[in-house]
Amino acid sequence: MAALPKRIIKETQRLVSDPVPGITATPSEENLRYFQVTIDGPSSSPYAKGRFDLELFLPDDYPMCAPKVRFLTKIYHPNIDKLGRICLDVLKDNWSPALQIRTILLSIQALLGAPNPDDPLANDVAVDWKSDEAKAIATAKEWTEKYAVPSTDSS
Amino acid sequence: MASSDPSEWLQTRLPKLSQLDSLQRCLICKDFLKAPVITSCNHTFCSLCIRQHLQSVSNCPLCKAEQFESNLKRVIILEELVSCFRELRPQLLSLLALQDSGEAVMEPPPPKDIEVVEISDDDTSKGPDLVQCPVCSKSMSAKHLQQSHLDYCLRGEVEPPAASALLKLTRSAKSSAERKRGGISLFFLAQKRARPSPPPKEEINHEAFYFNEVHKHHHEVKRLPKIDFSSLSTVKVKEKLLNLKLLTQGTRPQLELRYNQFYLLYNSNIDLSRPASELELRQKLNQWEKSHQGFSAPKAGSTIYGDELKYKALTDKDFPIRGWLKKYREEFTTLTQTARATHAKKKASAIDVPSGTTTPESTTQSPGMTTSTQLQSSTVAVNEVIELSSHELEKQFFPDSKQDANVAAASSADEKPHFAATESLSPARSLAYLGNAAPDSALQREGSQKIAEEELYDFSNSMLA
Numbered sequence A: 001m002a003a004l005p006k007r008i009i010k011e012t013q014r015l016v017s018d019p020v021p022g023i024t025a026t027p028s029e030e031n032l033r034y035f036q037v038t039i040d041g042p043s044s045s046p047y048a049k050g051r052f053d054l055e056l057f058l059p060d061d062y063p064m065c066a067p068k069v070r071f072l073t074k075i076y077h078p079n080i081d082k083l084g085r086i087c088l089d090v091l092k093d094n095w096s097p098a099l100q101i102r103t104i105l106l107s108i109q110a111l112l113g114a115p116n117p118d119d120p121l122a123n124d125v126a127v128d129w130k131s132d133e134a135k136a137i138a139t140a141k142e143w144t145e146k147y148a149v150p151s152t153d154s155s
Numbered sequence B: 001m002a003s004s005d006p007s008e009w010l011q012t013r014l015p016k017l018s019q020l021d022s023l024q025r026c027l028i029c030k031d032f033l034k035a036p037v038i039t040s041c042n043h044t045f046c047s048l049c050i051r052q053h054l055q056s057v058s059n060c061p062l063c064k065a066e067q068f069e070s071n072l073k074r075v076i077i078l079e080e081l082v083s084c085f086r087e088l089r090p091q092l093l094s095l096l097a098l099q100d101s102g103e104a105v106m107e108p109p110p111p112k113d114i115e116v117v118e119i120s121d122d123d124t125s126k127g128p129d130l131v132q133c134p135v136c137s138k139s140m141s142a143k144h145l146q147q148s149h150l151d152y153c154l155r156g157e158v159e160p161p162a163a164s165a166l167l168k169l170t171r172s173a174k175s176s177a178e179r180k181r182g183g184i185s186l187f188f189l190a191q192k193r194a195r196p197s198p199p200p201k202e203e204i205n206h207e208a209f210y211f212n213e214v215h216k217h218h219h220e221v222k223r224l225p226k227i228d229f230s231s232l233s234t235v236k237v238k239e240k241l242l243n244l245k246l247l248t249q250g251t252r253p254q255l256e257l258r259y260n261q262f263y264l265l266y267n268s269n270i271d272l273s274r275p276a277s278e279l280e281l282r283q284k285l286n287q288w289e290k291s292h293q294g295f296s297a298p299k300a301g302s303t304i305y306g307d308e309l310k311y312k313a314l315t316d317k318d319f320p321i322r323g324w325l326k327k328y329r330e331e332f333t334t335l336t337q338t339a340r341a342t343h344a345k346k347k348a349s350a351i352d353v354p355s356g357t358t359t360p361e362s363t364t365q366s367p368g369m370t371t372s373t374q375l376q377s378s379t380v381a382v383n384e385v386i387e388l389s390s391h392e393l394e395k396q397f398f399p400d401s402k403q404d405a406n407v408a409a410a411s412s413a414d415e416k417p418h419f420a421a422t423e424s425l426s427p428a429r430s431l432a433y434l435g436n437a438a439p440d441s442a443l444q445r446e447g448s449q450k451i452a453e454e455e456l457y458d459f460s461n462s463m464l465a
Helices: A006-017 A101-113 A123-131 A133-148 B006-011 B017-023 B047-056 B076-095 B142-154 B161-167 B173-181 B183-194 B207-211 B232-245 B251-271 B278-291 B321-351 B360-365 B368-374 B379-398 B405-410 B416-421 B427-434 B447-464
Strands: A023-027 A034-038 A051-057 A068-071 B035-040 B044-046 B131-134 B139-141
Touching: A006 A023, A023 A101, A034 A101, A051 B035, A051 B321, A068 A101, B006 B017, B006 B360, B017 B076, B035 B047, B035 B076, B044 B047, B047 B251, B076 B207, B232 B251, B251 B278
Parallel strands: none
Antiparallel strands: A023 A034, A034 A051, A051 A068, B035 B044, B131 B139
């Protein structure tokens, strides 16, 4: 295991001490490069009130290459496939070492607020989205309700 | 030294200094600029950071404009400004530390090697609105507790002295008696000790360096050239390393890694006003090798990077996938078999078919995989990936191995997913591939594969049961 760069320590400290509203990221105890992430669905989107679990991993080359992020909670979204993989430019070609965990998670939250069926990852979802947007949004709401809304007893 | 952060200024009387602080930091390493260089698009980074970045991608991390190493220019005055600021920083922080109406801001628990002096309850430094820290039960102002102390305490760290240095209490043993006697003297004593002269480092006059010692601004050192390794024999590579007094042991990829890292260290070192010696650079290189996975000893079994595979990331284009598969084939087989067996059992009991003779083939072909949608994907997804991918692996690389119909269909599409299975041992590793998936890979999937995927959901479910 490569040594933990100072930058990762700094970022982690800041994520814990000054968290982004609606987003949490907690490093795993065994592997400080592995984070448990939750993102709250944007209020104006079909994912509102949902709290989505994600996992995030900082590869050895980070920050020279992008973190690996994946949804763990099922989500109905044209740019997120059923394995939770995310189609987002800043996670691929548009990654820059000037970005950081915090900005990436914000981008993902923004992606929830602005699905882009023209550049799909989940093809079937994208087709639904384009042919009948209202229905697709209803499905997204339903899925959010089903999988992402925390049960009432466990706050 | 504890890592510094611009946010430390927010708790001082001049919070805006955090801007000044941030601006002097490199966007890549988030630390103070070291040997700052400016790009042709006018953005500034540490020499080492930007060179490292440009080794893989030829663009500016900030604005994405095309960028080449040869265009980087040193910014001497910035380097002097930054180092000047860094020297003053601890003092500035302590001078500007917030005090609540002269209230003593207490220190967090001292490091172990220093004697702890308990401060009694009647201590006069304890004012009317002091509160106890719930973690270390030290008293301090509520504001201080909330704003900074608690953060450090909860993380189990010692609060950096900068935040409270002004009222630092001396903790030497000889003063413990005085301490008990009077709170006021304690206060003054503390203050006297609190403005320490900075550690007697060699004094550098940044002004003189910039304005008068111009001859020192240029180093008569040539940069190391970039090497096109593909056109060189190993002997030649070793020769080059030898010329630089570098080690020549190790495998060919290690030699290349070693040269490239030294190339970065060396060329960025030249951008420093006061460059380190080559000896120091070689020491740095050795340290780097110790922590780099490319040089870690191939301790058998425990790591997924074994033997000749160890210095390749699994996602590398030229990762020796065949060798890897050979090595871990048995593990895959066991995994798949376990999954199938569990699945078979479950099916058998569910459909009320006598168990025992149910073969994996017959099970996977049976319909009725609807439960998959009911699954909480959070727990299942990783298993699913492993399952799916191991099938694909078998199909793609061991076409003669036994398969079932659905798996054959499933294996047709994705190029990449097999990497996930390679990393099945830890969830963190599974991500290494997921993020890399080509956006269009899902598009290529065929209907039949989707069915297979559904089944795999089911598999995973039964594995969990």
